[in-house]
Amino acid sequence: MRKHVVAGNWKMNNDIPQTEALIQDLKRHAKTSEVEVMIAPSATNLWHASELLKGSDIEVIAQNMHFAENGAFTGEISASMLKSVGVKTVILGHSERRAYYNETDKSLSKKVNSALDNGMTIVFCFGEELQDRKADMHQSVVKDQIQSALFHLDASAFKNIILAYEPVWAIGTGETASPDQAQEMHHFIRNTLVNQYNQSVADDVSILYGGSVKPSNAKEIFSKQDVDGGLIGGAALNAEDFFAIVNAIS
Numbered sequence: 001m002r003k004h005v006v007a008g009n010w011k012m013n014n015d016i017p018q019t020e021a022l023i024q025d026l027k028r029h030a031k032t033s034e035v036e037v038m039i040a041p042s043a044t045n046l047w048h049a050s051e052l053l054k055g056s057d058i059e060v061i062a063q064n065m066h067f068a069e070n071g072a073f074t075g076e077i078s079a080s081m082l083k084s085v086g087v088k089t090v091i092l093g094h095s096e097r098r099a100y101y102n103e104t105d106k107s108l109s110k111k112v113n114s115a116l117d118n119g120m121t122i123v124f125c126f127g128e129e130l131q132d133r134k135a136d137m138h139q140s141v142v143k144d145q146i147q148s149a150l151f152h153l154d155a156s157a158f159k160n161i162i163l164a165y166e167p168v169w170a171i172g173t174g175e176t177a178s179p180d181q182a183q184e185m186h187h188f189i190r191n192t193l194v195n196q197y198n199q200s201v202a203d204d205v206s207i208l209y210g211g212s213v214k215p216s217n218a219k220e221i222f223s224k225q226d227v228d229g230g231l232i233g234g235a236a237l238n239a240e241d242f243f244a245i246v247n248a249i250s
């Protein structure tokens with residue numbers, strides 16, 4: 001059975017004092033539930049955030065990593081470095097990384113391999129741009145992204161992969177895909193997995209929706225059959241809003 005997940009992507013926000021304050025707030029709002037709750041602070045805060053959340057149900061995850069184990073890659077961080085600060089899950093392929101740091105499907109597939117080789121779980125992001133949707137190419141763009149980065153893997157790898165469909169036109173814009181648009185794409189993704197692998201891979205993988213999810217629209221989006229949770233940007237920076245979104249999963 002697939003799990004429900006809500007992950008907060010803090011992006012490049014919050015220094016150490018702000019991280020401490022937000023984590024205190026998150027702990028105040030957290031309730032026990034079957035939803036897996038994750039937060040992704042900046043790399044400089046991962047160790048401290050993991051320490052502050054030890055023993056809680058909130059998992060600290062990373063926003064990115066390099067594919068190499070170590071070496072001359074100034075400014076980069078490896079999977080084993082993440083593990084050494086208590087991080088076991090990493091977001092890969094976020095549209096901002098693809099757009100601003102030239103992450104390609106090829107480099108992402110290397111990151112995917114490295115994360116899995118290191119026993120990590122991946123939140124793998126993908127999604128079409130507005131022009132793709134207008135040209136009715138959104139499904140083929142998404143299929144290409146998943147295929148190029150993930151379809152070299154064995155079916156068993158998918159137990160350590162969470163998918164996050166994030167239409168680029170809905171990220172940080174206040175625009176959301178309608179619940180029906182999200183459902184249609186999530187269903188298409190599951191069908192693509194049935195065709196490439198089998199029904200149980202498709203049924204068991206969690207597919208999150210991301211892009212301007214807020215307390216006011218979360219319930220309707222999460223009510224869709226193939227939407228298993230969300231990857232939250234802006235609203236993850238406020239503990240009350242973030243947990244209102246977590247609690248919108250029934």
Ligand code: PGA
Pocket residue numbers: 009166170171172173174210211212213231232233234235
């Ligand atoms: P947003 O960001 O919720 O601010 O649109 C989502 C994301 O980038 O993951």
